Amino acid sequence: MPEPLLSVRDLKVRFSTDDGVVKAVDGLSFDLPRGRTLGIVGESGSGKSVSSLAILGLHGPEHSEVSGEILFEGENLVGARENTLRKLRGKRISMIFQDPLTSLSPYYTIGEQIAETYRKHTGANRKQAKRRAVEMLAKVGIPRPERRVDDYPHQFSGGMRQRAMIAIALCCDPDLLIADEPTTALDVTVQAQILDLLRELRSEFDTGIILITHDMGVVAQMADEVLVMYAGRCVERGTVREVLKTPQHPYSWGLLSSIPHLTGDVDVPLVPVRGTPPSLIDLPPGCPFQPRCDFSARVPGDRCTTERPSLLPETGHASACHLSTSDKTLIFTDEIRPAAGLTGRP
Amino acid sequence: MLAFLVRRLLGAAVILLIISAVTFLLFFAVPGNEVAALSCGKSCTPPVVAEIRADLGLDHPVWQQYLTYLGGIFAGRAIGDNACHAPCLGYSFVNKQPVWDTVVGRLPVTVSLAIGATVLFLVFGVGLGMLAALRKGKLADKVSMVFALLGGSMQIYVLAPFFLYIFVYSSDLLPRPTYVSFFDSPVDWVKGLLLPWVCLAIIFIALYARLTRSSMVDVLNEDYIRTVRAKGLTTSQVYVKHAFRGAMSPVVTILGLDIASLFAGAIITEQSFGLVGVGQLAVNSVLASDLPMMMGVVLLAATAVVIANIVVDVVYAAIDPRIKVA
Numbered sequence: 001m002p003e004p005l006l007s008v009r010d011l012k013v014r015f016s017t018d019d020g021v022v023k024a025v026d027g028l029s030f031d032l033p034r035g036r037t038l039g040i041v042g043e044s045g046s047g048k049s050v051s052s053l054a055i056l057g058l059h060g061p062e063h064s065e066v067s068g069e070i071l072f073e074g075e076n077l078v079g080a081r082e083n084t085l086r087k088l089r090g091k092r093i094s095m096i097f098q099d100p101l102t103s104l105s106p107y108y109t110i111g112e113q114i115a116e117t118y119r120k121h122t123g124a125n126r127k128q129a130k131r132r133a134v135e136m137l138a139k140v141g142i143p144r145p146e147r148r149v150d151d152y153p154h155q156f157s158g159g160m161r162q163r164a165m166i167a168i169a170l171c172c173d174p175d176l177l178i179a180d181e182p183t184t185a186l187d188v189t190v191q192a193q194i195l196d197l198l199r200e201l202r203s204e205f206d207t208g209i210i211l212i213t214h215d216m217g218v219v220a221q222m223a224d225e226v227l228v229m230y231a232g233r234c235v236e237r238g239t240v241r242e243v244l245k246t247p248q249h250p251y252s253w254g255l256l257s258s259i260p261h262l263t264g265d266v267d268v269p270l271v272p273v274r275g276t277p278p279s280l281i282d283l284p285p286g287c288p289f290q291p292r293c294d295f296s297a298r299v300p301g302d303r304c305t306t307e308r309p310s311l312l313p314e315t316g317h318a319s320a321c322h323l324s325t326s327d328k329t330l331i332f333t334d335e336i337r338p339a340a341g342l343t344g345r346p
Numbered sequence: 347m348l349a350f351l352v353r354r355l356l357g358a359a360v361i362l363l364i365i366s367a368v369t370f371l372l373f374f375a376v377p378g379n380e381v382a383a384l385s386c387g388k389s390c391t392p393p394v395v396a397e398i399r400a401d402l403g404l405d406h407p408v409w410q411q412y413l414t415y416l417g418g419i420f421a422g423r424a425i426g427d428n429a430c431h432a433p434c435l436g437y438s439f440v441n442k443q444p445v446w447d448t449v450v451g452r453l454p455v456t457v458s459l460a461i462g463a464t465v466l467f468l469v470f471g472v473g474l475g476m477l478a479a480l481r482k483g484k485l486a487d488k489v490s491m492v493f494a495l496l497g498g499s500m501q502i503y504v505l506a507p508f509f510l511y512i513f514v515y516s517s518d519l520l521p522r523p524t525y526v527s528f529f530d531s532p533v534d535w536v537k538g539l540l541l542p543w544v545c546l547a548i549i550f551i552a553l554y555a556r557l558t559r560s561s562m563v564d565v566l567n568e569d570y571i572r573t574v575r576a577k578g579l580t581t582s583q584v585y586v587k588h589a590f591r592g593a594m595s596p597v598v599t600i601l602g603l604d605i606a607s608l609f610a611g612a613i614i615t616e617q618s619f620g621l622v623g624v625g626q627l628a629v630n631s632v633l634a635s636d637l638p639m640m641m642g643v644v645l646l647a648a649t650a651v652v653i654a655n656i657v658v659d660v661v662y663a664a665i666d667p668r669i670k671v672a
Binding site: 056058062082086087088089090091094095097099102103104105106107116117120121152154165168 | 483568569570572573574575576577578579580581588591592665666667668
C-alpha cells in the first residue's frame with residue numbers, strides 16, 4: 001500500500017492567551033491518500049481551519065504551539081525550518097480561503113498575483129509567468145482570460161474571484177490543495193459551479209484535497225472520506241457513505257438531523273444541536289460533547305463525564321463515543337433516522 | 347485622471363477665492379482695523395491718512411475693494427503712484443515693498459527647511475515605525491515607541507537652544523544655522539540647515555513612527571497577507587511588496603498636510619534658529635499689524651494646503667487601484 005500523501009498524527013495546536021491556553025486542536029489524526037478528497041466538517045471553533053493552517057506552518061510561533069506529526073510524503077512538517085515550508089507553500093501544498101475579496105491583495109492585478117506564485121517557485125520570467133496566468137484563468141473558466149488577467153480583484157465578481165484564487169493555488173501543480181470553506185461566501189448557484197470546477201481540476205491534476213466546510217451538502221458532493229471535528233478533536237471518521245448514511249456519533253446525528261428538508265411540512269421546527277460548544281480553555285475531563293448529548297444516560301456508570309472516549313476502531317469507520325457499536329446502530333436506525341426523515345437505504 | 351485633475355483644480359480655485367474673500371473681509375472690513383492709520387505708522391497726519399485712503403481705495407464699498415484686490419492679483423494694479431505688477435498682493439505697510447516680492451524672497455529658506463525636515467522624518471519616522479511593527483511586542487518595539495514618545499513630547503523652543511548650545515556654541519561641530527542657497531554650495535546648504543532639520547524632524551518622527559506602526563500592524567492582520575504567506579513568499583517579500591503598500595495610505599494623507607504646513611512656514615523653528623523665512627515673516631507682520639503682508643502669507647499657506655490635498659488624492663489613486671479618480 002503506497003504511503004499516504006499526508007499523514008497527521010496526534011496534532012495539537014495550542015494558543016496562549018490572557019485567559020489561558022486555548023487547545024484549539026487536541027489530538028487530531030488522519031491519513032490522506034493521493035488524489036483523494038477528505039472533507040473536514042464541524043462548527044465554528046471546532047479546530048478545522050486551525051489544523052489546516054498548521055499543516056502549512058502558518059501559525060505565528062509567538063503565540064502558538066504546534067506538536068504532533070504532520071508527514072507530507074514522509075517529511076515531518078511540524079517544527080520544520082521556515083525555508084523548507086516556504087518551498088512547499090504554493091508549490092506542493094496550496095491553500096484557498098473563505099473570502100476571496102479580502103484574501104486577494106487589492107493592490108495587484110489577478111495576473112500579477114498568479115504570476116508572483118509561479119515565478120517564485122519556477123524562476124520563470126515575466127512573459128512566461130503571464131502566459132501561465134492566462135492559461136490558468138482559462139482553466140478555471142474565466143471568460144476572455146487574456147483581457148481579465150490585467151484586472152484587479154475588485155473588478156471581479158465573487159465567484160470569479162474564488163476561481164482566481166483557485167487559479168493561484170493550482171498554478172504550480174500542487175499535490176495537495178487545502179480548501180478552507182471555499183464556497184461559504186458565495187451564493188448557492190455559484191457554489192455549485194465552484195464545486196464542479198474543483199471536481200474537474202481534481203481529476204485533471206490528480207490533486208489531493210482537504211475540503212473544510214460546515215455544509216454537509218458540500219461534503220456529500222465532493223468528499224471521499226469525512227472527518228467530523230468537535231472541540232478540537234475528531235469525533236467520527238469514515239467514508240462519506242459511512243458517515244452520512246450510517247453515522248455513529250451523537251454529534252453527527254445532531255448535524256444530520258438539523259438539515260432542513262426540501263419536502264414535507266414547512267411548519268416543522270428546525271432541530272438544532274442543543275447547547276453551545278465548550279470553552280477550549282477549560283475542556284472537561286470526559287467527552288467534550290457530553291453536555292449536549294441526549295444519549296449519555298445509556299452509557300453505564302459515568303464514563304461519559306470522566307473518561308475521554310478514543311476514536312475507535314483504528315481503521316475504517318470510527319467514532320469517539322462510549323456507546324457500544326450495537327447501541328449506536330440501533331439508536332440511529334430506530335430513533336434518529338425516522339425522526340430526521342432521512343430516507344434511503346444505508 | 348485628467349478630468350479629475352481639472353475638476354480638482356477648479357475646485358481649488360473656488361476654495362482659494364472663498365479664502366481670499368474671507369481673509370480680505372477680516373482684515374480690511376472689520377471695524378477696528380484702521381487700515382489707513384496702520385499704514386502710515388508714526389508720521390500720521392490727516393492729509394497723509396487721506397492720501398492713503400485714496401490710494402488704497404478705502405472709500406469705495408467693500409466689495410469693490412475686494413474686486414480691485416482680486417484684479418490686482420491677476421493683472422496688477424496701481425496703488426497711488428506706484429505700479430504693482432501682477433500678482434499684486436499690495437504693498438507692505440512696514441517696508442513699503444510689494445508683498446509678493448518679499449514673500450517670494452523668503453520662500454527658498456522655508457522650502458529648504460521643509461524639504462530637509464521631510465526627508466529626515468519620513469525616512470526615520472516610517473523606518474522606526476516599520477521596525478516597531480515587525481518586532482511588535484519585543485524590545486525593539488518598546489524602545490522605538492519610547493523614543494518616539496520622547497521626541498513627540500519635545501518642543502522646538504526647548505530643543506533648539508539645547509542643540510545650539512551643544513553643537514554650535516560649545517563645540518564648533520556645526521556652523522550657526524543660516525541659509526545658504528543650494529545652488530551656491532550644496533554642502534553649506536546642508537551644514538547651515540542640518541540643526542533646524544533635525545530639530546523639526548524629531549517632533550514629526552514621533553507621529554509618523556506611531557502611525558506607520560499601527561498601520562502596518564493592521565495590514566499584517568489582513569486576510570490577503572495570510573494568502574501571500576501561503577503562496578510561499580519570504581517574509582521580506584511579504585512586508586515590502588505587500589504589507590508596506592497597504593500601510594502607506596494613512597501616512598500619505600498626513601504627509602500631504604504636514605508638508606503643506608511646513609511650506610507655509612515653520613514659525614517657531616525659524617524664530618528659534620534665526621532663519622529668515624516665511625514663518626518669521628508671518629510673525630513679524632502680525633506683530634506690526636502689516637495687513638497686506640499678513641494677507642499674503644495667509645493666501646500662500648492656503649494655496650499650499652489646497653495643492654497638497656490635490657497631490658495627496660492623486661497619490662492615493664496611484665497607490666490603491668480600488669479608488670476611482672473619476
